[in-house]
Amino acid sequence: MADVGVQTLLGKVDGLLARYRDHARMMWAVAPGWSTVSLLGTLVGAGALVLSMVATGQLIGALYEVLAHRADSQRAWWWFAAFVLAAVLGQLQQAVLAMANPRIWSPYRVMINDLLAETGMHSRSLAVLDGATAGELENLIKTSRQWLFRFGMTGIWQLLQTRLVGLGAVLVLVGWRWWAPLVVAAAFLLSSRLFSTWLDSVLDGMWGSTPPIERQRADYVAKVMASSGAAKEVRIFGLVDWLAERYRVLWHVAAAQFWHQLNRKLAPTFLGGLALLVVLGGTLSLLGWDAYRGMVNSSAVITYVLALLALNAFGMQGDQQAGLVQVGRLLNDLRTLRGRLDLPSLTPAEGEPIRGTPVPDAGIKFEGVTFTYPTRTVPTLSGLTLHVPAGQSIAIVGVNGAGKSTMIKLLAGLYQADSGSVTVGGRDAFADPALDRAVAVIFQDFIHYPLSLRDNVGFGALERRSDTELLERAMTDAAGRDVLASLDHAWDSVLSSEYEDGTELSGGQWQRIALARALAAVGAGAQILVLDEPTAALDVRAEAELFERFLSVTKGVTTVLVSHRLATVRRADRIVVLDGDTGKVTEDGTHDELLAQGGAYATMFRLQARRFAQAGDPDEGSD
Numbered sequence: 001m002a003d004v005g006v007q008t009l010l011g012k013v014d015g016l017l018a019r020y021r022d023h024a025r026m027m028w029a030v031a032p033g034w035s036t037v038s039l040l041g042t043l044v045g046a047g048a049l050v051l052s053m054v055a056t057g058q059l060i061g062a063l064y065e066v067l068a069h070r071a072d073s074q075r076a077w078w079w080f081a082a083f084v085l086a087a088v089l090g091q092l093q094q095a096v097l098a099m100a101n102p103r104i105w106s107p108y109r110v111m112i113n114d115l116l117a118e119t120g121m122h123s124r125s126l127a128v129l130d131g132a133t134a135g136e137l138e139n140l141i142k143t144s145r146q147w148l149f150r151f152g153m154t155g156i157w158q159l160l161q162t163r164l165v166g167l168g169a170v171l172v173l174v175g176w177r178w179w180a181p182l183v184v185a186a187a188f189l190l191s192s193r194l195f196s197t198w199l200d201s202v203l204d205g206m207w208g209s210t211p212p213i214e215r216q217r218a219d220y221v222a223k224v225m226a227s228s229g230a231a232k233e234v235r236i237f238g239l240v241d242w243l244a245e246r247y248r249v250l251w252h253v254a255a256a257q258f259w260h261q262l263n264r265k266l267a268p269t270f271l272g273g274l275a276l277l278v279v280l281g282g283t284l285s286l287l288g289w290d291a292y293r294g295m296v297n298s299s300a301v302i303t304y305v306l307a308l309l310a311l312n313a314f315g316m317q318g319d320q321q322a323g324l325v326q327v328g329r330l331l332n333d334l335r336t337l338r339g340r341l342d343l344p345s346l347t348p349a350e351g352e353p354i355r356g357t358p359v360p361d362a363g364i365k366f367e368g369v370t371f372t373y374p375t376r377t378v379p380t381l382s383g384l385t386l387h388v389p390a391g392q393s394i395a396i397v398g399v400n401g402a403g404k405s406t407m408i409k410l411l412a413g414l415y416q417a418d419s420g421s422v423t424v425g426g427r428d429a430f431a432d433p434a435l436d437r438a439v440a441v442i443f444q445d446f447i448h449y450p451l452s453l454r455d456n457v458g459f460g461a462l463e464r465r466s467d468t469e470l471l472e473r474a475m476t477d478a479a480g481r482d483v484l485a486s487l488d489h490a491w492d493s494v495l496s497s498e499y500e501d502g503t504e505l506s507g508g509q510w511q512r513i514a515l516a517r518a519l520a521a522v523g524a525g526a527q528i529l530v531l532d533e534p535t536a537a538l539d540v541r542a543e544a545e546l547f548e549r550f551l552s553v554t555k556g557v558t559t560v561l562v563s564h565r566l567a568t569v570r571r572a573d574r575i576v577v578l579d580g581d582t583g584k585v586t587e588d589g590t591h592d593e594l595l596a597q598g599g600a601y602a603t604m605f606r607l608q609a610r611r612f613a614q615a616g617d618p619d620e621g622s623d
């Protein structure tokens with residue numbers, strides 16, 4: 001008969017293991033040694049607690065006998081020794097866990113970070129991050145940073161120990177009435193199951209991977225209220241109260257939606273608690289009755305009471321369990337997401353990092369290229385054809401939204417064309433790993449890394465970040481020597497005032513650093529250099545000067561300049577105009593040729609030139 005109980009419990013253990021199988025595998029993968037130590041410690045700790053349960057009852061019983069002069073003290077001493085042993089082992093186990101835990105969760109965290117990073121970055125294609133995937137990934141990253149998650153990573157030992165003690169308590173109680181531990185454990189189980197279902201729906205509703213849109217908006221508003229980036233506008237336009245009110249309303253709407261559901265689900269949880277009280281109360285009363293009738297001696301009564309209470313092990317275990325649930329859930333979501341992206345489930349993908357090899361001839365060919373963003377239906381480029389011979393400098397001009405940046409993304413292999421081909425030196429720009437690092441691009445929204453100047457420039461040529469000579473040359477060519485000179489710690493200066501001793505730079509200074517990054521890439525072997533309006537914040541004259549300087553320092557490198565200011569690109573070997581609607585090349589030639597043609601370029605150029613003239617200085621002005 002006891003078999004049935006054991007079966008139920010084994011089933012429960014197996015269910016628990018299934019839920020945390022990924023978690024167990026991860027722990028084993030990141031810290032096999034410390035996981036083994038923790039597991040052994042946990043087994044010993046659980047044994048010690050069961051022993052102390054029995055020893056407490058026996059010790060008290062033996063003392064009673066001694067006091068009643070019915071026995072000598074030898075038995076009491078033995079049980080006292082057992083009790084002390086149990087206490088010492090318990091302490092030892094706590095010490096072992098305290099030592100092991102950080103040695104597990106720290107590499108675990110690194111592993112999770114690696115997996116998350118790989119999930120977002122594994123593909124050269126940006127298409128992966130268009131649409132919902134980026135949001136899902138961001139939620140996973142947020143979850144992985146939470147306190148509860150960190151707690152959950154090592155919570156399994158404490159939980160396992162509690163469950164094992166519960167199992168021990170069942171075995172102890174079988175000696176009294178075999179069904180009693182089963183009924184009480186079942187009551188604990190039921191009430192905890194009901195409670196955790198309720199808790200899951202709380203977590204899901206408010207903090208799950210798809211929280212209500214109002215909550216997401218509320219989060220955003222909260223972020224704006226506290227961000228230093230928005231501080232200027234928030235003050236100037238007096239947005240503080242409005243934002244606070246907005247936050248209150250959004251949060252209210254989000255919470256109201258689901259408090260309602262939650263309240264309804266709360267009733268079964270209450271009933272479960274009530275059932276537990278009745279069962280536990282009944283069982284204790286029965287034990288009292290048995291003791292009163294002399295069927296159970298006093299030692300056993302104490303042990304049984306302790307064991308009955310220890311059956312609580314089958315109930316909810318608070319934060320440990322909640323943390324574990326969160327870990328299990330994150331691993332599950334991450335596995336699903338990675339599966340969708342064809343990545344190995346929870347191990348980093350194998351394989352050497354791909355190294356690019358130089359192409360013999362860095363000419364660029366767009367051949368009948370049509371491209372539609374994954375989130376759109378209308379093509380941004382349709383039937384674009386453009387050949388750029390190696391070593392040529394070409395400027396691409398066109399109205400905002402014409403598709404200039406899109407073209408560059410295709411050239412850099414960040415998206416795949418729907419049809420037609422994009423090749424560099426005859427190699428497929430999207431598919432050929434040999435082109436890795438062949439194209440250096442600085443986009444308008446280049447990143448201001450809050451790291452050292454060396455990193456900010458050196459990221460253009462990662463392997464040669466310590467090659468100061470290369471970096472200095474890049475900085476000089478990017479007209480950034482004065483930026484370097486103005487920094488207190490030269491190449492080691494941190495470029496963010498959010499860090500101690502960090503420096504904040506102006507927009508123009510940042511642009512020079514970005515240009516230096518691109519030039520460092522060229523210095524390290526990139527054969528195509530693209531500047532996609534990274535200088536838009538400079539005035540026209542400064543942009544023109546920079547472009548000119550660029551064209552002279554990058555002689556021999558295939559150079560693509562993108563700008564919507566015609567005056568700044570006139571020195572390029574060749575200029576092409578991209579049509580705003582189809583993203584096709586409509587005009588193609590040198591500055592003088594295009595002016596002579598009298599087409600859109602000529603019209604735009606005259607218009608811009610006239611505006612500068614009206615501003616008083618033909619070279620001054622913005623667009």
Ligand SMILES: Nc1ncnc2c1ncn2[C@@H]1O[C@H](COP(=O)(O)OP(=O)(O)O)[C@@H](O)[C@H]1O
Binds near residue numbers: 406
């Ligand atoms: N990631 C994207 N997803 C969807 N549409 C995009 C994306 N990036 C750009 N677009 C759209 O593609 C068109 C061309 O944009 P872009 O190439 O940036 O133009 P340009 O650089 O010439 O100003 C625009 O209509 C823009 O809104």
Ligand SMILES: [Mg+2]
Binds near residue numbers: 404405532
């Ligand atoms: Mg653009």
